[in-house]
Amino acid sequence: MNMHNCTVARSVDLSVRETSDNYRAELFRMGLYRVVVCRHGLQWVLQKQRFKISVLGAAWRNLGYCTTKTALIRLQQAHNAPLHPCMDALPARFACEVRQ
Template sequence: MNMHNCSFVHSANLSVRETSDNYRAELFRKGHYRVIVCRHGLQWVLQKQRRKISVLGAAWRNIGYCTTKEALIRLQQAYNAPQHPFMDALPARFACEVRQ
């Protein structure tokens, strides 16, 4: 995945709901944490998986929103979230295009 110019399109199998387990703009996950692009394409979102899993799969809750890689790393460290190797591929500042 090209982290510098990400582009997401709607698919029948993927959800537009940020808290859905099959959200269309998930960048990566590790353990009970994942990083997504917000549905408006403005920033990265660090999420933690909720403990209770429904019939629709795991639900995710937003921990924080970041527009810089430095802020995202600080947020992950504050929550002891494991850092995914793909973090290195993120640009210093958020830049993304989301197609509706």
């Protein structure tokens, strides 16, 4: 996926936990919201940051899982999440990566 100028600041030690603040498959953030790829690589996940921040960073709560960009936009609108400019770079449907 070509995200053009849409980049996400990443820490050196990336996590495999979807709800971690430094989750390795984060695509982009929009304030208290972010979009990540689920840990199995099957779909996008819209998450909202929890208010409690620990020494490990913020924790994130899953709001919904989507396999189409239309559904992801609808989910963002339902939660009043701002739309990130990088949404345009997402394909119409999530393309699953088969891992061997």
